[in-house]
Structures are given as C-alpha cells and as structure tokens.
Amino acid sequence: MAIDLTEPAMKGSCQCGQVKYVINGKPLGLGFCYCSECQKMSTGIGSYGMVVPRAAFNKLCGSLKTWERLADSGNRNVCHFCPDCGVRIYHENPEVDYIRLKAGTLDNARDLIPHAIAYLKRKPKWVPMAEGILGFDGMPDIEKVIKSLNQRSEV
Numbered sequence: 001m002a003i004d005l006t007e008p009a010m011k012g013s014c015q016c017g018q019v020k021y022v023i024n025g026k027p028l029g030l031g032f033c034y035c036s037e038c039q040k041m042s043t044g045i046g047s048y049g050m051v052v053p054r055a056a057f058n059k060l061c062g063s064l065k066t067w068e069r070l071a072d073s074g075n076r077n078v079c080h081f082c083p084d085c086g087v088r089i090y091h092e093n094p095e096v097d098y099i100r101l102k103a104g105t106l107d108n109a110r111d112l113i114p115h116a117i118a119y120l121k122r123k124p125k126w127v128p129m130a131e132g133i134l135g136f137d138g139m140p141d142i143e144k145v146i147k148s149l150n151q152r153s154e155v
C-alpha cells in the first residue's frame with residue numbers, strides 16, 4: 001500500500017540529527033529517479049523526490065547550506081543539505097511554489113511507494129522493474145504527472 005498522503009504530519013531529519021523537519025499538509029506526489037545525478041548524490045541507485053507545497057515544509061531545528069546546479073530542463077536546482085553530515089534535505093526551483101523533499105530522510109521512508117519513476121534508462125540492471133508504477137525513460141514534466149495523478153484520484 002502506498003503511503004497515506006493525507007497523513008497530517010510526516011517527520012524527518014538528516015543523518016546526524018542537526019536538521020529536523022515536519023511536513024504539515026498533503027504532498028502532491030512522490031517520484032523516484034535513477035538519473036546519474038541522483039545516483040552520485042545518494043551514492044546509491046537513485047533518489048526520491050516528494051513534491052511538497054513550499055508552505056507545508058517546516059524546519060524544526062538546524063541550519064542548511066545550499067549548492068546549485070542547472071537541471072537538464074534548464075531550470076535552477078537549488079540543493080539544501082546539512083553542513084555537518086552532508087545529507088540532502090530538499091531540492092527546489094525557486095521559481096515554483098513547491099519543493100522536492102529528499103524523502104529518504106523521512107522517519108517512515110520504509111513505507112514509501114512512488115507514483116512515478118524517472119530515468120528508467122539509467123536503472124541499475126539488477127533492480128527489477130516496478131509493476132503498476134508510471135515509468136519514464138527520462139525526466140517527465142513534474143506538473144503534468146501531478147495533474148494526471150489528480151485526475152486519476154477524482155475518478
């Protein structure tokens with residue numbers, strides 16, 4: 001079963017615990033990405049991006065540093081991370097009203113099931129294809145995917 005996106009408060013932290021946060025409000029969707037940037041960032045197979053309205057993300061304690069790069073789309077990608085342990089907490093394009101939470105930092109990350117998977121062309125060969133989850137060869141238009149999720153849940 002997918003995570004209950006109506007859960008009123010999801011808590012998370014960086015690895016060392018300097019940064020703690022709570023998500024108050026409903027996330028708009030959850031993606032997983034196998035691109036090489038996510039693999040380097042996570043030192044693993046890829047990373048989660050939970051699309052969360054900017055106002056729903058509330059830092060409880062700690063300070064974040066930023067590093068910025070241009071995404072393949074040409075959009076700014078500002079990466080917020082703990083300066084002590086280096087763990088990414090969220091990514092954002094400052095021009096839109098949502099952030100992309102690095103959802104592996106949630107305390108209940110074990111329960112996460114993504115709605116969509118990006119960069120299947122970079123999926124490690126030993127990782128099986130997920131069934132019943134929207135898949136894309138590259139990076140889809142996040143806003144279009146969120147719209148299609150909303151249409152499905154209204155039916």
Ligand SMILES: [Zn+2]
Pocket residue numbers: 014015016017018019082083084085086087
């Ligand atoms: Zn930390």
Ligand SMILES: [Zn+2]
Pocket residue numbers: 033034035036037038039047119
């Ligand atoms: Zn990626």
